[in-house]
Amino acid sequence: MNLNQIGFQLYTCLDLLKTPAEIAKTLKRLRAIGYTAVEACGVSVSDEELGKIIQQEGLVCVSSHQNGAMILSNPGRVLENIQHLGCKLVGYPYPAGVDFGSAQSVQALIANLQRSGEFFKNAGYTLCYHNHQLEFRKLDGKMILERIFEKTSRDVLQGELDIYWVQYGGGDIQAWCKKLAGRLPIIHLKDYQINTENAPQFCELGAGTLNLPQIIESAEKAGCKWFIVEQDVCPGDPVDSLEQSFRALQTMYS
Numbered sequence: 001m002n003l004n005q006i007g008f009q010l011y012t013c014l015d016l017l018k019t020p021a022e023i024a025k026t027l028k029r030l031r032a033i034g035y036t037a038v039e040a041c042g043v044s045v046s047d048e049e050l051g052k053i054i055q056q057e058g059l060v061c062v063s064s065h066q067n068g069a070m071i072l073s074n075p076g077r078v079l080e081n082i083q084h085l086g087c088k089l090v091g092y093p094y095p096a097g098v099d100f101g102s103a104q105s106v107q108a109l110i111a112n113l114q115r116s117g118e119f120f121k122n123a124g125y126t127l128c129y130h131n132h133q134l135e136f137r138k139l140d141g142k143m144i145l146e147r148i149f150e151k152t153s154r155d156v157l158q159g160e161l162d163i164y165w166v167q168y169g170g171g172d173i174q175a176w177c178k179k180l181a182g183r184l185p186i187i188h189l190k191d192y193q194i195n196t197e198n199a200p201q202f203c204e205l206g207a208g209t210l211n212l213p214q215i216i217e218s219a220e221k222a223g224c225k226w227f228i229v230e231q232d233v234c235p236g237d238p239v240d241s242l243e244q245s246f247r248a249l250q251t252m253y254s
Contacts, residue, residue, distance in 0.1 A: 007037030009230035013238045017043045027057040033243045039228045040064040048084040062226050063089035072112040075119040091130050110151045117156035128160040136169030158183045164190035177218035186226040187219045202233045204241050206248030
């Protein structure tokens with residue numbers, strides 16, 4: 001992995017992104033740290049304005065998490081939005097409203113992902129499924145995340161593994177990288193620790209228990225091109241946490 005393949009997820013800094021001026025200031029700080037790429041998500045401005053700010057601050061947008069319901073019901077509208085960002089990867093962020101205890105509900109999700117994925121593929125984009133822990137439930141004896149990828153075409157739906165949630169769900173991160181070989185253009189890098197209350201907790205890269213060099217190596221073997229740092233909860237200023245994570249990767253790969 002090269003340092004120019006490392007990006008950050010805007011979700012980490014949402015509290016600092018409430019106005020265009022705040023967005024520009026925060027992105028400037030992150031660019032100064034050494035980040036060159038960003039993954040977008042819903043912020044307080046339009047994708048058109050966000051795209052301009054990202055470009056002005058010397059960053060490249062490589063992916064965007066868009067509204068999940070809209071991805072499935074109105075992919076054309078999503079396409080209109082992301083064209084302003086310059087990215088080619090569309091992240092399906094969360095299966096809101098899906099009953100993972102219902103085979104019918106899961107099958108409807110899979111069918112909709114296949115249909116929308118075909119739309120994006122035909123337009124020159126790639127739809128990527130971003131997992132949480134709930135997809136590691138079993139339904140009729142099979143893990144739901146396995147169902148999703150087995151029942152969709154590999155050239156239509158690809159993966160965006162979130163390694164924290166794979167760990168949280170009891171999955172094997174490196175095995176999942178191998179399972180998604182040729183189908184893993186982007187990955188979320190996080191770390192995982194047990195806190196003083198004996199509960200799992202997000203932490204900066206290198207501060208937790210995940211074997212990041214081995215995970216990154218497995219992702220690279222699977223063809224991963226973008227490594228996106230995200231921390232859902234930070235102990236203080238999220239930019240400080242993102243800097244700590246970047247420095248950890250810098251130490252490993254510079």
